[in-house]
Amino acid sequence: MRLVMDLSAFFESRVCIVSGKGGVGKTTLSAVLAVMAASSGQQVLLVDVEGKSGLSNAFGANPLEYEAVTLSQGVFARNITAEQALLEFFQDHNLNWVSKRLQSMNLVDVIATAAPGIKDILVLGKVKQIERRGTYDLIIVDAPAAGHTLTFLNSAAGLIDAVRVGPVRTQARDVQEMLTDPSRTQVILTTLPEETPVNETVETAEALVDLKIKVGAVLVNGWYSPCPAATVDEIRAAAVTAGTVMPDEEAQALADASSFVNMRHRLQQTQLARLEDMLALPILQLPFLFTADLGRPGIDTLTKALETAITDFETEAPAVTLPSSDGKTA
Amino acid sequence: MSTAFVEIVENSTTLVCCGSGGVGKTTTAAVIAMAAARKGRNSVVVTIDPARRLAHALGLDTSDLGDDPRAIDPALWDPENKRVENGSMSAVMLNAKSTFDSLVEKYANNPAQVGRILDNTFYKNISAALSGTQEYMAMEKLYELHESGAYDLVVIDTPPSRNALDFLDAPNRMTKFLEGRAFRVLTAPARGGMRLVTRAARVFLRTTARVLGSEVLDDIVEFFGVFEGMYEGFHHRAAHVRDLLAHESTLFMLIASPRRDALEEAEFFAEQLREKNFPIAGAIVNRLHPHFTESLAQATRLRSETFTERANENEATTLLAELYANLASFQEVAQKERDHLVRLEELVSPGPVEKIPFLGEDVHDFSTLRLLEDTLFSKDTEADKIAAIPHAQ
Known part of the structure; x- marks a missing residue:
C-alpha cells in the first residue's frame, strides 16, 4: 500500500470522525484539525456528540448549544445530542406531538433501549443532513470515547437488521451509505504512544476496516523529543569548558531530566514501532506540550506541528515516482 | 501522608474508586486490593473493562469467567511470602448482563417468568443500550460481595460515564425505569381496566410503531408486562444498594491524572460527594511529571536562554x-501540575492526596503493580520516589 498525504488529501472527505480512548487528547486534536482546515480557507463545523465542554473550553468559549456558534475564523461548533436528534427526527416527520409526548412521559430512554443504536443513528443522521446541505466544507465529529466509537459507527448496520421498514430504516441506510463512502467520510484515530492506547487503536482500526469505513490517519499525541544523554561528570566538564559555575545538585538535575526524557522517548518509540508494524496508515506524531494548558495557544502550536508532520511525512513517504529532492529529513 | 493510606487499606471495608477515563482507575483499585491482601485481609477488586494485560495478570481473561470472583494465587501478589497470616486477594470483572440475569433469577416468581424475561429482546438490549445499567450493576455487584461476608474489603472501579457520579443515582434511575409507569399507563388496556386512556394511547402507540417498527413495540409491551411481578423485589434490593452506598463505612477514593480535564472532573466529583455527605477517603493523582530539583524554573529557563545564545560557541555550550x-x-x-492540585487538596482535606510520578511503564502485571504499591505506601518524600523509579537514573 502506498501512503500518500498532503494537506488537501487530509480533508478529502467532507465528514471527518475523530476517535480515541479517553485521555489521549481526542477533543484537542479535533480542534487542531479544525483550525488547520480553516487556515487553508475552509468553513469547518466541529460537532460534539456527548454534551461535553472540552471543545468550547479549548477555545475559551461558552458551552456549546444545538445552534452553531463561531469559535474562531472559519471554525463553527455545535452539539448534537441524541435526545435532541430523537425529538427533531419526530418533528421532521410531522410528528411533533409524539416527540412532545415522548419527552413529557420520559419515554426517550424506553425507545432508545427498545431500538439500540437509534440515538446514534439519529445523531449521525443529523450529521448527514448537514453534510448534504453543503454549508460547510468540512464537518469534524468529536466521536464518543473509543469503546463507544465502534458501537456508534456500527449503529446503522445494526438497525438495518433490526428495523425492517419505516423512516428509521431509511435513515440508517442513508447513514450507512455516507459512512462507507470514503469520498464522504473518514475516521482519524488519535492515540498516545503507550501500550494500552496503541492496542486499542489497532483494534479500532481493524474493526473499521471490517465495517468498510475509511481510516485516514493516526495522530500520535504527547510525543517527547529526546535530549542529548550526558552523565553528571560530562555535564560538569561541559560547565568548565563553558566557563560557568555549576552546583553539583544542578548537574545532577540536568542529568536526571535528560535521562528521564530519553527513557520516555525510548518507550514511546517502541510503541510507535508497534503501531507502524501493525497498521499500514499514515502515522503522525504531535509533541507533548510542556507549557500550554491547551487553550488557544496550545491548539495553534499543535496545528503548526501537524502541518509540519504532514509535510515531513510526504517527503519521507515511499513515493512511487519522485525521489525526495529537497533533501529534507525528519 | 502515606500513613493515611495505610490506615485506609487496613481498616476500610468498602472503597469506591472514581475518576474519569484514562487516569489509571482500574490499576489503582487493583493495587489497593493487593496492598490489603498483603496486610492479611481478604480483599476483592471489581474491575470494569481492564486493559488486556492487566486482565491477564489478574486471571480475568478467560472467556468462560462469568462474574464470580476468582482467587489470585498468592505467589503472584506476595512472591516473598511476607503476608500477615491469612490474607487473600480475589478479582472479578463486571459483566452487567450476567449480574442482571442473576437478579432476574433471584426475584422471578417461577422459572417460566425467568425464561420469558431472558428471552425478551427488549430485556436483552438493556445491558448494552440503556445508559446507567453498567453503573447500577457495578453497585449491585458491590452490594452482593459486601453481603456475602466473604471479604473484609471490597474495592470497586467505576464505569467511565459522562457524569462520573451517575453511579450514585443509578439504583434510583434504574428502578424508576423498570417500574415503567408511563408505559403502563399507555398499555393499561392490554391488562384490563383504565379504558379512559385507550384511544389517545392507541394512536400514540400506533404512530410510534410506524416509526420504529411494530416488533420493537411488542417487545416493550411484553417486557413490562412480565416484569411487573418482580418489580417489588428489585425496588427493595435497590434500596439496600443505596443504603450501602450511603453508609459511613463506604469510602470514596478519587483517582485523577494531572491533566486539566481529569483534575476538573475529580474536583467536580469531590464537590458532589461533599455536598451529598459521602465520605472522601483521599485522592491519588497518577502520572505526575517528576520534580528534579528545588531550584526555580525561571532560573533554569534563564540559564537555558543564555546557553541557547551561546550554543554556537562550542560543543559544551550546545550541550x-x-x-x-x-x-x-x-x-x-x-x-x-502541583499548582493545579491545590484545589483538589482543599476539597479532599483532611483526606490525603497522594502524588504518583510516572513510573516509566504501563502498569499491567504484578511486578509493576507492586512498584506502584511501594510508591503509594512508602513514607519517602516525592523526590525519593522519583529517584527510585527504575530507568530514571
Missing part, C-alpha cells in the same frame, strides 16, 4: 543549552 532547556520544561510542567 548545556539543550540540557537546560529540557530541565526547564520539566520544572515548568511539574510546577504547573
Whole structure:
C-alpha cells in the first residue's frame, strides 16, 4: 500500500470522525484539525456528540448549544445530542406531538433501549443532513470515547437488521451509505504512544476496516523529543569548558531530566514501532506540550506541528515516482 | 501522608474508586486490593473493562469467567511470602448482563417468568443500550460481595460515564425505569381496566410503531408486562444498594491524572460527594511529571536562554543549552501540575492526596503493580520516589 498525504488529501472527505480512548487528547486534536482546515480557507463545523465542554473550553468559549456558534475564523461548533436528534427526527416527520409526548412521559430512554443504536443513528443522521446541505466544507465529529466509537459507527448496520421498514430504516441506510463512502467520510484515530492506547487503536482500526469505513490517519499525541544523554561528570566538564559555575545538585538535575526524557522517548518509540508494524496508515506524531494548558495557544502550536508532520511525512513517504529532492529529513 | 493510606487499606471495608477515563482507575483499585491482601485481609477488586494485560495478570481473561470472583494465587501478589497470616486477594470483572440475569433469577416468581424475561429482546438490549445499567450493576455487584461476608474489603472501579457520579443515582434511575409507569399507563388496556386512556394511547402507540417498527413495540409491551411481578423485589434490593452506598463505612477514593480535564472532573466529583455527605477517603493523582530539583524554573529557563545564545560557541555550550532547556520544561510542567492540585487538596482535606510520578511503564502485571504499591505506601518524600523509579537514573 502506498501512503500518500498532503494537506488537501487530509480533508478529502467532507465528514471527518475523530476517535480515541479517553485521555489521549481526542477533543484537542479535533480542534487542531479544525483550525488547520480553516487556515487553508475552509468553513469547518466541529460537532460534539456527548454534551461535553472540552471543545468550547479549548477555545475559551461558552458551552456549546444545538445552534452553531463561531469559535474562531472559519471554525463553527455545535452539539448534537441524541435526545435532541430523537425529538427533531419526530418533528421532521410531522410528528411533533409524539416527540412532545415522548419527552413529557420520559419515554426517550424506553425507545432508545427498545431500538439500540437509534440515538446514534439519529445523531449521525443529523450529521448527514448537514453534510448534504453543503454549508460547510468540512464537518469534524468529536466521536464518543473509543469503546463507544465502534458501537456508534456500527449503529446503522445494526438497525438495518433490526428495523425492517419505516423512516428509521431509511435513515440508517442513508447513514450507512455516507459512512462507507470514503469520498464522504473518514475516521482519524488519535492515540498516545503507550501500550494500552496503541492496542486499542489497532483494534479500532481493524474493526473499521471490517465495517468498510475509511481510516485516514493516526495522530500520535504527547510525543517527547529526546535530549542529548550526558552523565553528571560530562555535564560538569561541559560547565568548565563553558566557563560557568555549576552546583553539583544542578548537574545532577540536568542529568536526571535528560535521562528521564530519553527513557520516555525510548518507550514511546517502541510503541510507535508497534503501531507502524501493525497498521499500514499514515502515522503522525504531535509533541507533548510542556507549557500550554491547551487553550488557544496550545491548539495553534499543535496545528503548526501537524502541518509540519504532514509535510515531513510526504517527503519521507515511499513515493512511487519522485525521489525526495529537497533533501529534507525528519 | 502515606500513613493515611495505610490506615485506609487496613481498616476500610468498602472503597469506591472514581475518576474519569484514562487516569489509571482500574490499576489503582487493583493495587489497593493487593496492598490489603498483603496486610492479611481478604480483599476483592471489581474491575470494569481492564486493559488486556492487566486482565491477564489478574486471571480475568478467560472467556468462560462469568462474574464470580476468582482467587489470585498468592505467589503472584506476595512472591516473598511476607503476608500477615491469612490474607487473600480475589478479582472479578463486571459483566452487567450476567449480574442482571442473576437478579432476574433471584426475584422471578417461577422459572417460566425467568425464561420469558431472558428471552425478551427488549430485556436483552438493556445491558448494552440503556445508559446507567453498567453503573447500577457495578453497585449491585458491590452490594452482593459486601453481603456475602466473604471479604473484609471490597474495592470497586467505576464505569467511565459522562457524569462520573451517575453511579450514585443509578439504583434510583434504574428502578424508576423498570417500574415503567408511563408505559403502563399507555398499555393499561392490554391488562384490563383504565379504558379512559385507550384511544389517545392507541394512536400514540400506533404512530410510534410506524416509526420504529411494530416488533420493537411488542417487545416493550411484553417486557413490562412480565416484569411487573418482580418489580417489588428489585425496588427493595435497590434500596439496600443505596443504603450501602450511603453508609459511613463506604469510602470514596478519587483517582485523577494531572491533566486539566481529569483534575476538573475529580474536583467536580469531590464537590458532589461533599455536598451529598459521602465520605472522601483521599485522592491519588497518577502520572505526575517528576520534580528534579528545588531550584526555580525561571532560573533554569534563564540559564537555558543564555546557553541557547551561546550554543554556537562550542560543543559544551550546545550541550548545556539543550540540557537546560529540557530541565526547564520539566520544572515548568511539574510546577504547573502541583499548582493545579491545590484545589483538589482543599476539597479532599483532611483526606490525603497522594502524588504518583510516572513510573516509566504501563502498569499491567504484578511486578509493576507492586512498584506502584511501594510508591503509594512508602513514607519517602516525592523526590525519593522519583529517584527510585527504575530507568530514571
